[in-house]
Amino acid sequence: MSRRTFTMIKPDATEKGHTGAILNMINQAGFRIIAMKMTKLSAEKAGEFYAVHKERPFYGELVEFMSRGPITAAILEKDNAVEDFRKLIGATNPAQAEEGTIRKKFAASVGENAIHGSDSNENAGIEGDFFFSKLEQF
Ligand code: CMP
Numbered sequence: 001m002s003r004r005t006f007t008m009i010k011p012d013a014t015e016k017g018h019t020g021a022i023l024n025m026i027n028q029a030g031f032r033i034i035a036m037k038m039t040k041l042s043a044e045k046a047g048e049f050y051a052v053h054k055e056r057p058f059y060g061e062l063v064e065f066m067s068r069g070p071i072t073a074a075i076l077e078k079d080n081a082v083e084d085f086r087k088l089i090g091a092t093n094p095a096q097a098e099e100g101t102i103r104k105k106f107a108a109s110v111g112e113n114a115i116h117g118s119d120s121n122e123n124a125g126i127e128g129d130f131f132f133s134k135l136e137q138f
Pocket of ligand 1: 061092110111112113115116117
């Protein structure tokens with residue numbers, strides 16, 4: 001599992017038509033897509049995915065935003081996938097993201113930050129399995 005991470009291109013980036021450009025940056029950085037789907041989360045499913053943030057003040061806003069429109073979910077493979085992908089996407093708050101990162105380029109705010117990346121190998125497995133059956137992971 002250490003070679004895999006999970007990502008979601010969020011509703012803000014989908015609405016602005018950035019899905020293709022973001023997938024291209026992911027490929028150019030050497031990640032192989034081993035599962036992918038475009039889907040829309042219900043509020044219930046978004047709440048379940050982000051249950052770890054349930055007690056945070058921004059939880060309601062996060063659930064509302066993540067269920068607002070379509071997302072693209074994917075499992076990615078590369079050596080050191082979790083860490084390298086978090087470098088590629090940049091800081092959670094795009095105002096602090098480095099030049100050349102996906103969030104610097106495409107994110108508007110800490111709430112609407114274009115893309116998600118797993119923060120650990122364990123969560124990469126849990127989050128990938130949330131969206132994809134084993135038969136859908138190549
Ligand atoms: P993500 O990496 O998907 O994981 C949790 C998300 O919560 C994060 O991206 C942000 O979109 C959101 N988030 C984190 N901090 C805040 C905040 N202070 N206000 C609103 N949303 C936040």
